[in-house]
Amino acid sequence: MTRVTVKNELNVYESAEARFEAAAQKLGLENGLYRYLKYPDKEITVYIPVGMDDGRLEVFVGYRVQHSLVRGPGKGGIRYAPDVSLDEIRALAAWMTWKCAVVNIPFGGAKGGIICDPAKLSQGELERITRRYTAELMDWLGPERDVPAPDLGTNEQVMAWVMDTYSMHMRRTTTAVVTGKPLDLGGSRGRREATGRGCMIVCDRALARLGLKREGCRVIVQGFGNVGSMAALLMHQAGYRIVGVADVHGGLYNEKGFEIPALIDWVHIKRKPLPEFPGGGEKMSPQEILFQPCDILLPAAVENQLTSQNAHRVQARILCEGANGPTTAPADEILEEKGVFVIPDILANAGGVTVSYFEWVQDRQGFFWRESEVNERLQDVMEHAFDEVVRYSETHKVNNRIAAYMLGIDRVAYALKLRGIYA
Numbered sequence: 001m002t003r004v005t006v007k008n009e010l011n012v013y014e015s016a017e018a019r020f021e022a023a024a025q026k027l028g029l030e031n032g033l034y035r036y037l038k039y040p041d042k043e044i045t046v047y048i049p050v051g052m053d054d055g056r057l058e059v060f061v062g063y064r065v066q067h068s069l070v071r072g073p074g075k076g077g078i079r080y081a082p083d084v085s086l087d088e089i090r091a092l093a094a095w096m097t098w099k100c101a102v103v104n105i106p107f108g109g110a111k112g113g114i115i116c117d118p119a120k121l122s123q124g125e126l127e128r129i130t131r132r133y134t135a136e137l138m139d140w141l142g143p144e145r146d147v148p149a150p151d152l153g154t155n156e157q158v159m160a161w162v163m164d165t166y167s168m169h170m171r172r173t174t175t176a177v178v179t180g181k182p183l184d185l186g187g188s189r190g191r192r193e194a195t196g197r198g199c200m201i202v203c204d205r206a207l208a209r210l211g212l213k214r215e216g217c218r219v220i221v222q223g224f225g226n227v228g229s230m231a232a233l234l235m236h237q238a239g240y241r242i243v244g245v246a247d248v249h250g251g252l253y254n255e256k257g258f259e260i261p262a263l264i265d266w267v268h269i270k271r272k273p274l275p276e277f278p279g280g281g282e283k284m285s286p287q288e289i290l291f292q293p294c295d296i297l298l299p300a301a302v303e304n305q306l307t308s309q310n311a312h313r314v315q316a317r318i319l320c321e322g323a324n325g326p327t328t329a330p331a332d333e334i335l336e337e338k339g340v341f342v343i344p345d346i347l348a349n350a351g352g353v354t355v356s357y358f359e360w361v362q363d364r365q366g367f368f369w370r371e372s373e374v375n376e377r378l379q380d381v382m383e384h385a386f387d388e389v390v391r392y393s394e395t396h397k398v399n400n401r402i403a404a405y406m407l408g409i410d411r412v413a414y415a416l417k418l419r420g421i422y423a
């Protein structure tokens with residue numbers, strides 16, 4: 001059993017640090033490297049003045065944290081949410097470093113965020129916030145410096161504004177400065193589905209290990225944004241039975257399974273509340289859905305969903321973390337004791353950043369791939385990473401999460417040793 005200690009369970013930075021520490025210790029990481037990798041390279045805070053639609057001048061606070069640029073340019077999303085904090089962005093940036101190393105793509109880790117509520121902002125306000133944030137970060141962004149992407153509260157349109165603002169400053173169209181763009185602006189086929197598809201690929205792999213089958217395998221998906229809805233759709237099409245779904249408005253459970261294309265139409269096209277879906281099911285809170293009977297639990301919403309207070313109630317055989325940080329560090333131990341097969345976030349949701357890498361490559365090549373090529377390459381990368389994490393866990397006798405951290409840290413530390421410290 002790998003023990004970790006934290007003071008404040010719900011501080012994601014502490015959770016990330018506790019796992020880093022446990023993994024570094026198991027690896028026998030030397031002290032200097034430990035200190036180097038524990039802290040981010042850079043933390044940038046920007047104050048973003050924005051003229052609001054009603055004529056007021058508002059100032060928003062934004063961050064970009066570059067955790068590590070050892071293996072390549074920074075990579076990681078930009079999050080728009082009211083509860084964004086520097087600690088959260090720090091944790092998410094470090095997770096990006098380990099995530100990119102786990103799937104072995106040539107990027108470091110970074111993350112950005114702006115404290116705002118996108119649901120309460122007009123398109124014009126969102127555009128002005130995005131453009132000014134990008135302009136303030138001009139010196140740190142770039143295809144060879146730091147490459148943002150979508151995350152909670154941001155989408156293809158926001159990425160198009162980032163690309164345009166950067167390009168206007170550079171006096172040339174630079175599509176590779178950001179990924180997750182619209183297809184017509186240098187986006188990649190398959191990027192929108194990539195995180196959900198990656199989740200399915202690692203679930204397939206886990207089923208094979210446990211001697212289980214896709215057909216009839218019961219899945220609960222918490223969160224119905226890009227990751228949750230795409231994972232649900234692809235898994236539904238592949239023969240999994242999606243018995244539980246939830247978004248911020250509430251959850252629905254139905255042992256018979258949901259017709260996911262109809263649910264996507266209801267929520268994303270008709271813009272109706274998920275719990276009112278006519279397909280039926282027992283209504284409950286978005287938290288309660290996590291504890292219903294299923295084979296695979298796929299949290300794809302926000303952080304800190306499974307904690308020391310509730311992890312014992314999980315009924316799933318497999319936990320596939322579509323979200324970043326849905327499980328707190330103390331909850332890991334409970335899940336391990338229960339024998340839940342955990343596919344940790346830095347592996348499970350790495351499909352998104354993997355296809356972001358493909359997008360960056362295609363932009364730089366100026367040559368775009370077929371969707372089947374993207375999906376095939378994604379499958380290769382995810383299966384390989386899954387197998388390596390499991391191998392690490394067996395060799396070092398640690399749980400899958402610590403194994404994934406060990407694999408990531410080991411790769412970054414090795415690159416750092418080869419590069420040396422510039423003085």
Ligand code: GLU
Nearest residue numbers: 076077149150151353356
């Ligand atoms: N925001 C996503 C993540 O957390 C994608 C990052 C990217 O594609 O750079 O992995």
